[in-house]
Amino acid sequence: MADTAAFDVLILGGGSGGYAAAFRASELGLSVALIEKDKVGGTCLHYGCIPTKALLHAAEVADQSRESEQFGVKTSFEGIDMPGVNSYKDGIVARLYKGLQGLVKANKVTFVEGEGTLVAPNAVEVAGTRYEGRNVVLATGSRNRTLPGLEIDGTHVLSSYEALTLDRVPSSVVVLGGGVIGVEFASVWRSFGAEVTIVEALPRLVPAEDEAASKVVERTFRKRGIGFKTGVRFAGVEKRDDGVTVSLENGETIDAEVLLVAVGRGPVTENLGYEENGVTLDRGFVVTDERLRTSVPNVYAVGDIVPGLQLAHRGFAHGIFVAEHIAGLNPVPVDDLGIPKVTYCDPEVASVGLTEAQAKERLGDDKVEALEYNLAGNGKSQILKTQGFAKVVREKDGPVIGIHLVGARVGELIAEAQLIYNWEAMPHEVAQLIHPHPTQSEALGEAHLALAGKPLHVHG
Ligand SMILES: Cc1cc2nc3c(=O)[nH]c(=O)nc-3n(C[C@H](O)[C@H](O)[C@H](O)COP(=O)(O)OP(=O)(O)OC[C@H]3O[C@@H](n4cnc5c(N)ncnc54)[C@H](O)[C@@H]3O)c2cc1C
Secondary structure: OEEOOOEEEEEEOOOHHHHHHHHHHHHOOOOEEEEEOOOOOHHHHHHOHHHHHHHHHHHHHHHHHHOHHHHOOOOOOOOOOHHHHHHHHHHHHHHHHHHHHHHHHHOOOEEEEOOEEEEEOOEEEEOOEEEEEEEEEEOOOEEEOOOOOOOOOOOOEEOHHHHOOOOOOOOEEEEEOOOHHHHHHHHHHHHOOOEEEEEEOOOOOOOOOOHHHHHHHHHHHHHHOOEEEEOOOEEEEEEEOOEEEEEEOOOOEEEEOEEEEOOOEEEOOOOOOOHHHOOOEEOOEEOOOOOOEOOOOOEEEOHHHOOOOOOHHHHHHHHHHHHHHHOOOOOOOOOHHHOOEEEOOOOEEEEEEOOHHHHHHHHOHHHEEEEEEEHHHOHHHHHHOOOOEEEEEEEOOOOEEEEEEEEOOHHHHHHHHHHHHHOOOOHHHHHOOOOOOOOOHHHHHHHHHHHOOOOOOOOO
8 A cells, every 4th residue: 555654734525624724734834635535625615605606696686687677677587597507606616616726736735636534543545545644634524414215316306416406497396494505495496486385394494593583584485485384394205207296294295396305414424434443423423622623632523524503614714723723823712603604595694693592591581682673774775675684682781692684685794793793792882883874784783773772773
């Protein structure tokens, strides 16, 4: 078996977590090898964040052209040219991929193409070559889950992976799962003209978000003609030549051309030598401490294989953290609560910190104050004709502990919200800062003004 000299950092998996660790370690003067079996950029760039957001933008363009008359603009909407949409989407991914490959070179990272297996706590083997690292970072990411007995056939039963490369707009879709990925695809397909029904076992759509946000999403989806059934479980699917019949545990059935299974993503940790080399797993996820150390000395884990939020920017933060930790910089651990989350359906949902319910559960009902600023009072939101709110949750007489936004384009506002949360700002401190008029960011300013006891554009 061929052998190579030991690297300071040996990384298995070149997605958001793995390549961020590689770049930061290299910036810090460490020698780095990055092993990737598919394409650097991983799920996010090739099969996740970027292609879905391109589809969502195309969906917004479709809606705007269909609904332009409300702005006094006459257009005629002729339909969706799916090959055209796909080439727009693929073009973006290709450009970013090229840029990322350039960064791998510029950072002098040794890129190893191939499938790696951990063969010792300090070594990974790829096609007969053994690579050693004084430190090893596991970053093998996640894959789509399905339910027992529900097989993804790529034709009528799809995961997000197949859904991203469809060459047509299905006439009707059942989306199994009302979480982030489910509602994003539901939103896209509805804008593209499909009949859509979401089935969610929990009592509400986007169940990880503040209840008030779910209500706005549900109200808006209803207006958009997106059907949904919450609090009901999937029972089975029957395939026909031209589609599927989905049955639910309450006895209902729904016919559709396509079933999208969006029931979450599980870790990629099987048959990779992790457990054999002493790495403790819990339900497939790699168990780490807050410094992302696994049960084996000098072996770390980052990104989706670590239990918690499955987000690309968490992967980046994990990767940077581990590289800095290895370099002895003593970085501050990544706290999932401080990570902003965005769901990019129409309307968008964005949040950071605790929901009102979580805050009350932790601190007690009387220790929490929440204020919901309705976007009806926000000029820019009116111009955009969007509805929703900016909700700020604070500890009574204390700092802001949660911010929740719903409405068109609010994903961009969460960047400010996460500064407020992570800096543990008091509402009166934020109230002092000036927001440009007319922007949607004023809604955040207004909510803090109101919490600081000096509301400006708030109706009693
Ligand atoms: C449809 C969809 C939409 C999403 N949208 C968003 C979004 O808008 N915003 C957001 O923040 N997150 C989003 N995500 C989540 C995001 O993609 C993940 O959180 C992120 O990619 C996790 O990064 P990672 O590095 O942990 O894993 P991954 O990106 O999955 O990377 C792991 C890499 O490891 C490689 N690998 C695995 N095993 C081996 C092996 N044995 N040898 C060599 N290489 C291996 C894989 O090929 C892969 O490239 C989305 C996900 C999906 C599926």
